[in-house]
Amino acid sequence: MTTVKQQPVLQGRAPQTFSSLLDTFFQDTVNNRRVQGFTPAVDLWETEKSYEVELALPGLKKENINVEFEEGVLRISGERPFNKENQGQKFLRVENLYGKFRRAFQLPDHVDATAIEAQFENGILRISVPKVEEKVVKHQISVK
Template identity: 85%
Template sequence: MTTVKQHPVLQSRAPQAFSSLLDSFFNDAVSTRRVQGFTPAVDLWETDKSYELEMALPGLKKENIQVEFEENVLRISGERTFNKESKEQKFHRVENLYGKFSRAFQLPEHVDATAIDAQFENGVLHISVPKVEEKVVKHQISVK
């Protein structure tokens, strides 16, 4: 006869029936997704005059988004809160991600930080970072 040693903590978590296994799965999945945070999708491209960025943030308000620029790093952060749960509702599936997010992008030195424009419309954050002419640090001068 083979004996199986069980850990006391794990033994108390063992479900008694298949239905309780499903219940614990759904409850654990819903509660962890709400607090773990997420990484929003970003499109980043360059034009002749600027660097452009679009970030998908559905369900957020512009008051919940912070945009900062420091030492050539553009940092976007915020939080999407889960506030739809009540005692009358029992969620079985929550696929939207909730929690805090933060993204940072290193930009070249030749940008105009004072003219950065951020607009939020229909769940999409659009940021435009204008370029400035690069300063000439070293230039070879031909002798005539």
């Protein structure tokens, strides 16, 4: 059996000294970077009839998600609010990311913008962008 070395999630952000470790611990609070925003994971693939997009948005409600298509660009944005009531609580660790997000994808010209469908279920946003026949820009006509 071969073992594979796992790369740390925070690679490149590891503190170099014990002092910087303590600084990171005390500065990594809810008020610092955890509520500034996040970038959701995306899977994007092409089928014969469409382009498919899936975003992982756990903990969001569909009311907090906006999907729009303009000038060939599919834009997905929203917000995961931090709703933990602070009733004398002192958070020791917050690993979930909160705040606003925005993703944009340039799509080819041959898509049917009026038939784009988006469905949100179990924290996964699925968007299907149907293709249309490619526009003929140049076509050689044979002379008979």
